[in-house]
Amino acid sequence: MSLDQFLQYLVSGLSQGSIYALVGLGFTLIYAVTKIINFAQGEFVMLGGMLSFVLMESAGIPMVPALLLSIIIAVVIGAIMYLLAIRSAKKASEVSLIIITIGAAILIRGIAGEVWGVDAVRPPFFTGEKSISFFGALIHPQALWIVGTTLMITILLHLFLSHTMLGKALKASSINPEAAKLVGIDTRAMGLVAFVLAAALGAIGGVVMAPLTLTSYQVGVMLGLKGFVAASIGGFMSPIATVIGGILLGVVESLAVGVDWGPFTSAYKDAIALVILLAILLIRAGRLAAEERGS
């Protein structure tokens, strides 16, 4: 592997990793506030991308309003999902909630397939498609948009959580829901806020990545899974940890292709992410068990 190639693997991994990070942020946010893993998170990424295409190409809305509108529609769907499915399942067990979000995921996917059909689509690029050279490594302008958006969102999310009243309330109900209730925070409203924000994050991710990655009704599953891996590398704790997790995953996957591993061809790329996931979960299981023994 030459230095040029190595740099290219890094850059490609970075742009792919930003995508995982964007998806992972939604998982982290919802989990931190509600302790629910939203299996439908990937579907919101799909919705963002598909809606932006439909609004621009079929409805002929100019780019910027179309992008905003797609995010708004996804947010509304996220709110409906929370209010109808999650909140009405009062006192549901963790398992029931997992199954409900899976149900929501396949419902959204099914309706999307029914309405928009099977073909993958490509919304227009934000700014051209002439590659930009970066110390000899080439990067697509849209990939720069993705990386930039990821950074922006991470910073904004960080500021929001630590410097605004609503953000602090969200954080409080994630750390100690009972205490949060005592100081007058409506923890159920916080659940709604978390789902709405996560839907928005997912949709923003979808909107920014779709021109580069193409999108179709069925992209949600794998994206959701990779995003989940990113979030679990980051420990579901902070936005910044999630972004680091996502980028790590992207770079590892990219380098795995570059290193020739004999029988382990690039076909095992997805398996790498899952093995990392299992390893992290098992390490965590060990720690959880140790904590329980300790307490």
Next chain:
Amino acid sequence: MRKWFYLLLAVVMLAAAIPLAGVGCSSEKEAYVVGAIFSTSGAASDLGVPEERTVNMMVEEINDNGGINGHKLKVIVYNDESKTENALNLATKLMEQDQVLAIIGPTTTGSSLAIIDAVTTGKTPLVSCAASIDIVTPIEDRFWVFKTPQTDVQAIREIYGYFEEEGITKIALITDTSSYGAAGRKYLLEEKSTYGITVVDDQTFNSGDTNMQSQLTHIKGTSAQAVICWATNKESAIVAQDMQTLEMTIPLFCSHGVANQAFIDQAGEAANGVILPAGKLLVVDDVPDSDPQEEVLTKYRDDYEALYGAGSVNTFGGHAYDALSMVVMALEEMDEDLSTAEAREFIRDYIEDDVEDWPGTGGVFTMSPTDHLGMAPGSLALIKIEDGEWTWLQ
């Protein structure tokens, strides 16, 4: 709340009963019933949807023109959701419950292979719309099975022949790990030595991957003079685009799996320069009048695009056209008072013995007891995409 749930349950059950009650009755001659299994959802739906559309279009046209010798034609289309297990269930259902005279489809190689046993024991002719040569070989075990699409090997020979002419000897492969891509890869590797070709890099990716830059960076580091990508639309489009991003100048060759407008839409500018083997359907206007297929190609394209929009025609629907046409030709010649079993046998014998020099959309077919594909050579064209248009590279 709970009360509403039971009400909802009752409504769902009632709604479920409605179509069960819908029993068709007609005063005319009994309709000829043909079955079809297409993947109209799931991984292979790019292919299955145009096949279903084609069949619906043909049925309507035939029945508007008075049917087949006064019998209406009815095609029962089932969706296997791109899953082999479903295909087998559906084939059994078509044969036993629906008593169809013949089955066309399935869309995918896996599904087709899965139902061969069933149609053989059920003694029902099958005209498959899937690519692999294994569907009709070994011929001793494929008595009831025919197929219409060109095989992967034919397509690969077309590309390799071109390489031979152009003096390209070192190539890189990048293939999907799906059934389609894996079959392509197998034959690409098998056929290479005949044409004096060396494969200098052999990369793969998974269906649904959104970035092939790493694999292409790997290829870029080799001495390959051309890249062959064996996959369907979306992944091929990403490969084309990532090659552009990485400023790779060697030509990209794709499979006949991308022979449809959606690929050009998805790959955008990056589609230009891509070369692929495909049926002549895409370049109808370039086909000379002297070509035996010219008439059927023009008619099919015009009919299809009139219904489904300009530029919508693709070769997959054409395979279903060819398959159903063969069955319909048999039905036209069939005596009316045959039992279902006799009719099935008649259709099989007819396709094997009487489909001779018949121009379809995929090629000119001559079936025989030793060849259940029967496609004459020269049925594929090498097509290059230029300015978003298909052009015949003669």
Next chain:
Amino acid sequence: MLAKASDKWVWIVAGLLLVLLILIPFKWFLGPYTNLMIFIAIYTMVTLGLCLLMGYSGQVSLGQAAFFGIGAYFSAILSKTYGVNPWLAMLLGATATGAFAYVIGIPIFRLRGNYLAMATLGLGIIIYILFRQLGQYTGGPDGMAGIPYLSVGGFAFNTAFRRYFLIWGFCLASLLVSQRIVNSRTGRALRAIHGSEPAAESVGISVSFYKVKIFVLSAVLSSLAGSLYVHHLRFVSPQSFDFLASVVIVVMAAIGGLASIWGAIFGAAAIRILGDEILPRFENLSLLKSWDLDYLNIIVYGLLLIVVMVFMPQGLFVGMRDAFERWRLKHAQREAVT
């Protein structure tokens, strides 16, 4: 529970159902539905495992299709490629799957809830990738055809009619064996765990041991079902064991009810009949010409999951049974009053 007098009725109803079950595959009765019924039996076995796991450990596995697949591929590869006796292959497959579930169950069951769900999901997808990638053994994404039939002596199970009895025999046996386990010491321990883990732990029940045990049982049931599946279809390919396949098993278990043994039949039957017989009829209605309802089944599955879990977290079958019991109780009380 049901009173003594109605016990007799239970036996009569069960007997009638059994007679019905035996008559179904005959041509003059419901012969065309033989295949459908065979799949119901196979999926009942898989669903049963998950019902028990969810009901007794309060945990969900999103990778159940993987065990189903391991059994299927074990039987397919051993009996076709290596010419091993299909029965022996089935036994080896079940043993191997059980051992595998045990080995991974120990670490994995230290996880809970969301993490366990994700771990099983990841595991399921890794195994699915292996089915696809180990082409020299599994036939790759195209799968393998021509797997031999099961046979006893010279009697081959080479017609759907014969396999119907074989596979339903297996299915009923699994149900009865599971019922015995649930009513045994293990079952009581499991119920104690489900009630309160710390309480169970404090009376000396090893919680993780029993959870792993039920996980192994569910894996073995799935593996047996997988073996029967390939000897019925004579074909196997990875698509039957992907993520959606695992989700469908979860749907069946959700319909059938958690911790309910006989609910498994109900869940498997409801979803297979819905997916194979009822929904396709809607697809063919073609209400709107250019709009086929190709995704109707996953839309319906999604709705079912949400609605059932929101309103009846114990599962549709159990929920309906409980509702019936409540109604009967109320009715009886009213009668007692008047």
